[in-house]
Amino acid sequence: MRILLAEDDETLQRGLLAVLGKAGHQTVIASTGSHADTLLSSEKFDLLILDLGLPLMDGIEVLERLRRRRGGLPVLILSARDRMLDRVRGLDSGADDYMTKPFELSEFEARVRALLRRGQGVNFLLGRLQWSWDLREASVDGEVLELSRHEVALLEAMIKSPGRVVAKNAMAIALGDDEGVAAGDNMVEVYIHRLRRKLVHATVEIRTVRGLGYRLVSTEREG
Ligand code: CA
Numbered sequence: 001m002r003i004l005l006a007e008d009d010e011t012l013q014r015g016l017l018a019v020l021g022k023a024g025h026q027t028v029i030a031s032t033g034s035h036a037d038t039l040l041s042s043e044k045f046d047l048l049i050l051d052l053g054l055p056l057m058d059g060i061e062v063l064e065r066l067r068r069r070r071g072g073l074p075v076l077i078l079s080a081r082d083r084m085l086d087r088v089r090g091l092d093s094g095a096d097d098y099m100t101k102p103f104e105l106s107e108f109e110a111r112v113r114a115l116l117r118r119g120q121g122v123n124f125l126l127g128r129l130q131w132s133w134d135l136r137e138a139s140v141d142g143e144v145l146e147l148s149r150h151e152v153a154l155l156e157a158m159i160k161s162p163g164r165v166v167a168k169n170a171m172a173i174a175l176g177d178d179e180g181v182a183a184g185d186n187m188v189e190v191y192i193h194r195l196r197r198k199l200v201h202a203t204v205e206i207r208t209v210r211g212l213g214y215r216l217v218s219t220e221r222e223g
Helices: 010-022 033-042 059-068 082-091 105-119 149-160 168-175 185-198
Strands: 002-006 026-030 047-051 075-079 097-100 124-126 129-132 137-140 204-209 213-218
Touching: 002 010, 002 033, 010 026, 010 105, 026 033, 033 047, 033 059, 047 059, 047 105, 059 075, 075 105, 097 105, 105 149, 124 213, 129 149, 149 168, 149 185, 149 213, 168 185, 168 213, 185 204
Parallel strands: 002 026, 002 047, 047 075, 075 097
Antiparallel strands: 124 129, 129 137, 204 213
């Protein structure tokens, strides 16, 4: 896969480059926002890893310009500040993934893998639960689950980082309106409850991580 890494921190560049190289990806580096923008408008990539704090043109503008060109490219946002991420979430339809610095390289690897699979339209599979990125549709043993728009938003948020904790406030944002105004915690709980009932045959479980959020895990034993 061909990846554009737009990041100006040289230490982080080196670390991420090593991880991506080990996974067999070809990575092109842009150290400024304007260089990233030029590359995005002239070359083809499978994934953009985008730092928001870039010189010459900030990451949010790079993203907005990409969207205006109707770029369907998956984008993994890296940001040092949560508040910047809130702005991105507000202007985007939830097609991307976000990581706040500092982060674990293993988590980074998992997110990249998931985003590349999505870019290929490949289904996600956990236990007997199947997910189609193209259709945003969940099915169990080939039978499509009837999920509401809100249930889909929550399930999708968990599928983006399987096995890992998704913060309750990230879910509240996923349930929120187009202006980025988050839903209340009780609304998250209501939809998680409904989702659990619908996933009863999927051999996956939504675990509550007290004080943090939720995790989607398989209940099938290995081997
Ligand atoms: Ca930076």
